[in-house]
Amino acid sequence: MILKEDENLVTLREVVRDFLDEGDITAAPEGQPRWDPARWARACKELGLAGVAEPEELGGAGIGPAGLMIVLEEAGRVLSPLPILSSVVLGQGLLARAGDYHARAEMLPALLDGSRTATVALGAFGDGGTGFEALDAAANPDGTWTLTGFTSYVLDGATAGWVFVRARAADGPRLFAVDTDDPNITCTVQESMDLTRAFARLDLDRASARPVGDPGIADAVLADLRHLLTIAVASEQLGGAETTVRMAVDYVKVRVQFGREIGSFQAIKHRCADLAIEVDDARSAVAYAVWALQEGSDQLAMAASMAAVVCTRAFVDGARENIHLHGGIGFTWEHSAHLYFRRATSDAALFGDSNHHREAVLDAAGI
Incomplete structure (x- = not known):
């Protein structure tokens, strides 16, 4: 550690x-x-x-x-x-x-x-995610601001009290907070593969907004916040990966076929061992990323993207193999295995896929 x-x-x-x-x-x-x-x-x-x-x-x-x-x-x-x-x-x-x-x-x-509660529209981060947004900010003579446009795939957007967005202003992109109680904001719940998370699209028609921070800092703040988000998602993925492997191992210990527990078969042992190694790699990657975040290391960008690559792979592989090793019951809606697979798959799509993070690692290494 x-x-x-x-x-x-x-x-x-x-x-x-x-x-x-x-x-x-x-x-x-x-x-x-x-x-x-x-x-x-x-x-x-x-x-x-x-x-x-x-x-x-x-x-x-x-x-x-x-x-x-x-x-x-x-x-x-x-x-x-x-x-x-x-x-x-x-x-x-x-x-x-x-x-x-x-x-x-x-x-x-x-x-x-x-x-x-509050949230940040994923579209504010730009490339590397699935959220999209097009928001324009207008300054009023009395010093207030209004926003017009839309932003999609806002995590917990339908229940958040405040949503932070990035909008185009006359002096460049700026950060704003909008109160979702504003009648000029229309919230539409969006379908998601992940049945344990909720996303929403917000349509704004001259909705009141509060500037957050000084002009010119939006992209720098969001870049820093992206590192925190990446490590946070990797930490969640680590927890999910560990659970899927434990679920699979517990099941193959008790599932009997041909008079023997299937966990005693060499092929099953190898699959479980491979998953355990991936989880161990994920834990090491998260530990390094958390250290870099805690200490403010100049290796933070690389450590965050490395954790994303390793943890995404561990979670997706663990969730998929957990379904396979459970056999027929693993494909049923009554079993929770599909919920882990849905979370693993949607995480990989929403928060930057592995190719995006591999490129980020190379950029951070100056390659």
Whole structure:
């Protein structure tokens, strides 16, 4: 381990795991909210999940990125639908990087106690994802701003109180926050292969918007936030990959065929061993990336993309082989194996595929 878990991190992992294990892995009906607001409020108030990485002087726990990645790993292990990735990683992550003290002071208390959530439109990141957006900002004579256009595949966009977007302004691209209660915003739930996450398209027609941060910083903030998002998704993927391998191994130990447990067959042993090696590689890649994030290393860009490549492969392979090794039952809707495969496949598409991240590794290495 490059970043050793101290006693506080071990305790955090145990507490978060116990809390997340209370809920079953289920898929909400299409178009319905994926998570329970009361459960999220409890997670924020009793466990302080939203404040794990926030500094103590702002009401957080001050544990830092390492603690947040442990939360995400445990969330990925059970495919938790709670808005950790959208609100804590994206929403709070942008506020922490934008340098807008007033916006952060105004929004953060509601985000930390779970009364509101926030998210960042994936289209703001540009290439490397599936989200698309075309937004234009207009400054009014009274100093207010309005946005017109659309943004799609907004993670938890239908339930978020605030959505941060990147819009074209007269002085260049800028970051804005919009309140989804604005009547000039139309929210349409979008279908997704992942039945444990929700996405939405937002259409804005002169919707009121609040500038976040100074002019000219939008792309730099989003580039920094992209590294955090990449490592966060990799941490979730690690948790999911570990679970799929455990599920497969547990099943082949008890499934009897030809009078023997199928796990005793050499071909099955080799498949499980290959998956275990991939998970071990993924854990090492995440540990290095979290260290780089925690320490602000100049290797952060490379470490994040390396973790994305390794963890995406481990999760997709583990989810696919878990279905295969379960045989007929693995292909049924009643079994949770398909939910892991859906999450693994959609993650690879939405948050930058392996080819994109391989190119990023080469760029970071100067090749």
